[in-house]
Amino acid sequence: MFKLKGSIKISGDKSISHRALIFASLCTGKVKIANLLESDDVMRTLKILRELGIKIEKKDKNWLVFGNGTGGYIQPNQALQCGNSGTTSRLMIGAVSSNPIKCTFIGDNSLSKRSMSRLSVYLEKMGAKIELTKKDFLPLHIKGDMNLLPMEHVMQKASAQVKSALILSALNLRGKTKIIEKRNTRDHTEKLMDYLKVKFKKKVLNKNSTSIELNGPYEIKPRNINVASDPSSAAFFIVGALIIPKSNITLKNIALNKTRIAFIDVLKKMGGKIKIKKTKTLSGEDVGEINVIHSLLKGIKISSTSSPYLIDEYPILSVAASQAKGLTTMKGLSELRHKESDRIKSIISNLSKIGFHAISKKDDIIIKGSKKISITNRVKIKTYGDHRIAMSFSILSLLYGNKLIIDDESCISISYPDFKSHLETLSILY
Numbered sequence: 401m402f403k404l405k406g407s408i409k410i411s412g413d414k415s416i417s418h419r420a421l422i423f424a425s426l427c428t429g430k431v432k433i434a435n436l437l438e439s440d441d442v443m444r445t446l447k448i449l450r451e452l453g454i455k456i457e458k459k460d461k462n463w464l465v466f467g468n469g470t471g472g473y474i475q476p477n478q479a480l481q482c483g484n485s486g487t488t489s490r491l492m493i494g495a496v497s498s499n500p501i502k503c504t505f506i507g508d509n510s511l512s513k514r515s516m517s518r519l520s521v522y523l524e525k526m527g528a529k530i531e532l533t534k535k536d537f538l539p540l541h542i543k544g545d546m547n548l549l550p551m552e553h554v555m556q557k558a559s560a561q562v563k564s565a566l567i568l569s570a571l572n573l574r575g576k577t578k579i580i581e582k583r584n585t586r587d588h589t590e591k592l593m594d595y596l597k598v599k600f601k602k603k604v605l606n607k608n609s610t611s612i613e614l615n616g617p618y619e620i621k622p623r624n625i626n627v628a629s630d631p632s633s634a635a636f637f638i639v640g641a642l643i644i645p646k647s648n649i650t651l652k653n654i655a656l657n658k659t660r661i662a663f664i665d666v667l668k669k670m671g672g673k674i675k676i677k678k679t680k681t682l683s684g685e686d687v688g689e690i691n692v693i694h695s696l697l698k699g700i701k702i703s704s705t706s707s708p709y710l711i712d713e714y715p716i717l718s719v720a721a722s723q724a725k726g727l728t729t730m731k732g733l734s735e736l737r738h739k740e741s742d743r744i745k746s747i748i749s750n751l752s753k754i755g756f757h758a759i760s761k762k763d764d765i766i767i768k769g770s771k772k773i774s775i776t777n778r779v780k781i782k783t784y785g786d787h788r789i790a791m792s793f794s795i796l797s798l799l800y801g802n803k804l805i806i807d808d809e810s811c812i813s814i815s816y817p818d819f820k821s822h823l824e825t826l827s828i829l830y
């Protein structure tokens with residue numbers, strides 16, 4: 401028998417790491433970044449910035465980025481490879497759009513099936529010249545222009561990536577850009593702009609909706625950035641500790657950004673014993689410790705209004721639901737179909753294969769929890785190359801004597817290269 405026990409510092413946050421690199425590249429001088437997540441996705445952003453003429457070096461454990469100012473990117477010599485990273489592609493397309501350079505963005509098979517028109521429609525309205533493959537996909541060619549027309553955008557779909565791309569574009573444009581979010585999304589870009597003293601106006605329009613107004617162009621003074629640790633990565637061990645008897649863990653340095661830790665409220669409602677203690681603020685983000693002990697979970701209904709705040713945690717919440725008493729219903733998950741894999745399909749097909757009653761109805765997922773399932777023969781879990789599916793089922797596998805065989809674990813390095821070693825550190829045999 402074994403349990404999860406002890407305390408670790410989780411790796412840097414993926415969303416904040418991308419933004420730390422990009423904003424550092426837009427500063428007028430040297431920025432030191434600490435606790436940068438060195439995952440495949442983040443390294444894609446780093447390499448693209450180098451292609452755009454930004455000097456970036458590693459010194460000891462930190463990264464030094466020599467910013468060239470807004471509008472400071474130079475013409476790259478080759479296509480910009482985004483790999484599997486949606487965040488790299490969307491944010492960098494926005495960032496280059498207001499620079500007088502021509503760029504081609506490419507990605508791996510999964511990314512080449514994900515929509516880019518959800519961003520390009522706004523940039524095209526501003527006057528950017530963009531060619532997409534089959535009107536929606538990478539490879540994407542863009543001719544940037546510092547004279548794009550700043551304007552008001554009303555965001556139809558909830559996407560922090562698209563919002564951030566439009567903000568990055570606006571930083572080098574002369575005049576006012578206004579972005580209205582009908583449904584609020586994660587706000588790391590705004591938090592980092594506050595920290596870097598980039599002035600913008602944020603208005604709360606109602607409980608779910610916000611507007612952001614920028615007036616460019618901006619000169620951003622360098623300031624060192626310390627990246628808070630990733631709550632979405634912590635979520636795997638949090639659920640692990642909840643479902644494995646006798647577990648008791650403390651995860652340190654975690655970003656406690658409200659737009660990211662909604663999954664903790666969900667798990668608490670399910671009966672999870674989780675305590676959060678704020679310890680400090682790191683580069684504009686609240687940070688703290690999370691303590692979790694094994695708990696008996698019960699199924700609940702998760703409404704669609706929280707979906708932008710839970711977007712990356714549905715796979716691991718599904719694992720929690722599989723161990724809860726009764727039914728868990730997760731509503732309004734249409735965006736899950738447009739992630740690294742069709743996550744509705746990846747979740748349902750794998751849980752069903754193990755023997756759980758898990759179905760999708762339109763864009764909802766319904767899971768009936770059961771602790772009675774025993775696995776005699778090995779079950780092969782298909783990750784569809786999706787890092788969050790691989791890690792979620794690796795956690796579930798702990799309950800079944802590792803009889804769940806993950807077909808491809810290599811994708812884990814996309815967001816959390818230290819996942820396995822951190823899991824080993826927390827695993828105690830007794």
Ligand code: S3P
Binds near residue numbers: 414415562
């Ligand atoms: C991210 C935003 C989310 C999330 C992704 C990272 C970001 O995407 O799924 O992993 O860093 O802005 P959307 O907001 O586009 O859904």
